[in-house]
Amino acid sequence: MLAAPPLNTRLDPVPGDGGMPVIGYMLDYIRNPLALFRSRWDKYGEVSWATMAGQKWVIVLGPDACQEVLQNKDKAFVNSDGWSKLIGPFFHGGLMLLDSEEHLRHRRIMQQAFTNDRLKKSVTALNPVVATDLKEWTEGDAFRAYPALKALTLDVATTIFMGGAEGSDDAEIARVNDSFVACVQAATSIVRYRLPGTRWKKGIDGRRTLDEFFRRYLPARRATETDDLFSTLCHIESDAGQRFSDDEVVDHMIFLLMAAHDTSTITLSTMMQYLGQHPEWRERCRAESIALGTDSPTLAQLDELESVDLVMKECLRLVSPTPVVARRAVEDTTIRGRFVPAGTFASVAPHFTHHMPEYWPQPEMFDPNRFAADRREDKVHRYAWEPFGGGVHKCIGMFFAGAEIKTIMHHLLLTFDWTVDPAYVAPLDFTSLPFPTDGQPVRLRRI
Numbered sequence: 001m002l003a004a005p006p007l008n009t010r011l012d013p014v015p016g017d018g019g020m021p022v023i024g025y026m027l028d029y030i031r032n033p034l035a036l037f038r039s040r041w042d043k044y045g046e047v048s049w050a051t052m053a054g055q056k057w058v059i060v061l062g063p064d065a066c067q068e069v070l071q072n073k074d075k076a077f078v079n080s081d082g083w084s085k086l087i088g089p090f091f092h093g094g095l096m097l098l099d100s101e102e103h104l105r106h107r108r109i110m111q112q113a114f115t116n117d118r119l120k121k122s123v124t125a126l127n128p129v130v131a132t133d134l135k136e137w138t139e140g141d142a143f144r145a146y147p148a149l150k151a152l153t154l155d156v157a158t159t160i161f162m163g164g165a166e167g168s169d170d171a172e173i174a175r176v177n178d179s180f181v182a183c184v185q186a187a188t189s190i191v192r193y194r195l196p197g198t199r200w201k202k203g204i205d206g207r208r209t210l211d212e213f214f215r216r217y218l219p220a221r222r223a224t225e226t227d228d229l230f231s232t233l234c235h236i237e238s239d240a241g242q243r244f245s246d247d248e249v250v251d252h253m254i255f256l257l258m259a260a261h262d263t264s265t266i267t268l269s270t271m272m273q274y275l276g277q278h279p280e281w282r283e284r285c286r287a288e289s290i291a292l293g294t295d296s297p298t299l300a301q302l303d304e305l306e307s308v309d310l311v312m313k314e315c316l317r318l319v320s321p322t323p324v325v326a327r328r329a330v331e332d333t334t335i336r337g338r339f340v341p342a343g344t345f346a347s348v349a350p351h352f353t354h355h356m357p358e359y360w361p362q363p364e365m366f367d368p369n370r371f372a373a374d375r376r377e378d379k380v381h382r383y384a385w386e387p388f389g390g391g392v393h394k395c396i397g398m399f400f401a402g403a404e405i406k407t408i409m410h411h412l413l414l415t416f417d418w419t420v421d422p423a424y425v426a427p428l429d430f431t432s433l434p435f436p437t438d439g440q441p442v443r444l445r446r447i
């Protein structure tokens, strides 16, 4: 058990086991988190403890348990200590790593950067970036969609978020991209010291590169207010007149670019895979894009792409970009009636919920209509579909992500046709956020 419940309570202990010495279940997680979660669900139920890279974690499974921790009614769980354990040295100061009053203060200011008006402007700015990037894509029988989409979403990020990277050449942008990757990948390092050649050291070096990069652009973004997120963060104020300091702007930028980049990339890559395997959905989505009659859709027009929306939701279910979220108990508490002592790390797993046959009929089947108005399988439980999390830390970029993904997909559908072998299964690596190790090959043809 994790810890004996206090004698004067009727609480149950958290059951579990450590797995392999030191690494525990880390490799099982990286290879196949769903299989790991399923085996724990079958053996222990909603709440169990396991060792991951030398640390005991409570694994929180199923919508009821996830809801309890994410809603955090007794405020016993914090984000800072939970996420810091994984990504603290690389993404400190990011909104997701703040708690309580500080989190509220920062979220209130940042909310001003995600208003509907700003979103409309972002969509207008997105269209030319996407159109220009897609001109570089080349037809082929094994076009590697994932790296191409990653380059595209990074371009979107440098334009929409940074307002461009004037004075930086392609080599520097590539270094910045590598630094992001290094920071994200360091999260699941087994060796967590700065030893040469380790993922941990690469992450620490990456963070330094990112700090220097953003700090260099700070004076220019402070000087003039423009529509990009960087400049917006330099100038926005909460209703109470609070602003971000220079350090806070840099911390938020680094976190935001990370939060926005790999998540959108894997969603698009999953959509390309399933659309490539399901011609009827590809044609349905393309017909709606053609019906829009524009290659520069506005935010309002994107709402008309109903089939793309269904496909996006289904792909977020099938491959959740953030398979788990981290928390730490700072007071003794309970999850589903089981005693969780202060100091416990918790890994909340929406990805597992998304594959539970208890909530999703034939969960491994690609069936976007399950989100259609006449079915709404996601409504069976408030936390049945939670790719953007829940509670006070729910993704602030959710609507931006939807708009970006739909804009890119609209351009893709108008520019290309592609197919994927119906038997193909993406070899996903969960070392950090999920990504296909084969680069997600598709047979790509320009229309």
Ligand code: HEM
Pocket (backbone or CB within 6 Å): 079, 095, 096, 097, 107, 256, 259, 260, 261, 263, 264, 267, 320, 321, 322, 325, 326, 386, 387, 388, 389, 390, 392, 393, 394, 395, 396, 397, 398, 400, 401
């Ligand atoms: C498909 C795309 C995305 C997915 C699946 C996703 C998922 C998530 C999840 C699950 C959380 C909650 C983490 C937690 O509870 O600890 C989160 C938080 C966050 N996301 Fe996203 N995200 C996406 C895109 C974006 C984008 C595009 C942005 C910014 C432009 C963004 C910015 C953030 C921020 C700042 C937080 C922290 C919010 C807070 O703690 O108050 N995300 N995201």
